[in-house]
Amino acid sequence: MDELRMPLALVVEDDLSLGKLLCHSLKKAGIATVCVSTAEEASIELAGKVVDYVLVDVTLPGTSGLYVIESVRHIEKERRPAVILITATRANILDKIDRSVVKTVMFKPLDINALVAFVSALKPLPALP
Numbered sequence: 051m052d053e054l055r056m057p058l059a060l061v062v063e064d065d066l067s068l069g070k071l072l073c074h075s076l077k078k079a080g081i082a083t084v085c086v087s088t089a090e091e092a093s094i095e096l097a098g099k100v101v102d103y104v105l106v107d108v109t110l111p112g113t114s115g116l117y118v119i120e121s122v123r124h125i126e127k128e129r130r131p132a133v134i135l136i137t138a139t140r141a142n143i144l145d146k147i148d149r150s151v152v153k154t155v156m157f158k159p160l161d162i163n164a165l166v167a168f169v170s171a172l173k174p175l176p177a178l179p
Contacts, residue, residue: 056082058084059076059083059084060096060131061076061085061086062086062107063087063107070085072160072162072165073085076166079169079170088112092118092121093118100129100175102172102175103131103133104132105169106133106135106136107136109138116147123150123151128176129175130151132169134156134165135154137156137157
């Protein structure tokens with residue numbers, strides 16, 4: 051049954067209207083979504099689900115979105131989701147990220163169509179045996 055699994059994106063965005071827009075746009079592209087607004091909620095979702103893609107805002111209330119990237123880095127490589135980092139700041143963000151985990155950085159204001167096209171072009175994780 052797992053080969054029929056719909057790809058899943060975890061959207062971590064504290065701007066609720068942007069989070070809803072991202073989730074809606076990804077769903078229209080055939081990607082299931084889970085939307086959360088904090089790094090702590092993201093960690094819970096990552097621990098309990100097979101996630102193909104993580105779209106994470108850097109600036110979140112409380113713990114930074116960079117913590118989510120660190121959580122993803124600890125997932126075994128074969129099950130590690132692709133991370134798309136979303137940020138409004140351009141200040142040295144590339145110095146702080148693990149490029150083996152983060153596939154791209156997208157800057158706000160977002161081009162939603164470009165973001166969805168990028169995610170859609172990434173391969174989902176292979177089905178579990």
